[in-house]
Amino acid sequence: MKSKYLELIGLIERLHRQCLEVIKADLDRQGIRDLNNVQALILFNIGEEELSIGELTQRGYYLGSNVSYNVKKMVENGYLIQERSPHDRRSFHVRAADKGVAVYRNLSALFDQHSTQLGDIQLSPEGLEAANHALRRVQQFWSTPASMARNLSPAA
Secondary structure (H helix, E strand, O other), rough: HHHHHHHHHEEEEEEEEHHHHHHHHHHHHOOOOOHHHHHHHHHHOOOEEEHHHHHHHHHHHHHHHHHHHHHHHHHHHOOOOEEEOOOOOOOEEEEEOOHHHHHHHHHHHHHHHHHHHHHHOOOHHHHHHHHHHHHHHHHHHHHHHHHHHHHOOOOO
8 A cells, every 4th residue: 555655646746747847838839938837827726816825825736936926926027916905905916917817718728628638548537536536535634634643653
């Protein structure tokens, strides 16, 4: 069981990195040089909504990045609009500017294309659902510290 568990951990990491590489290749194809793949993923997670920085951070995992720094750069480059919350002056909300919405829509179209091609590799909706279910169970396990500590015996 341990070897399968460690294999899963490595696969999750590699899949995330490969997804970022796919996004980078798409940005390169579009000639977008002032946005990196992590920033594009942040834009994708914002979509056409308005979110607080906290909500944005909870929506995704941005490998090795500082969300606040990336938001600042995207505001500077015209991808995001950032405004203070009218209800809590300490909080900021962000939404995609027209330039950011275009990136979101292009990534959404790319992911639509990918989802139609999954059948070519014999990956069915049921197979994806089973994989998602297993990964959600691992996420739940990791997010519950008591579950990890429950089976540990005290050191002698």
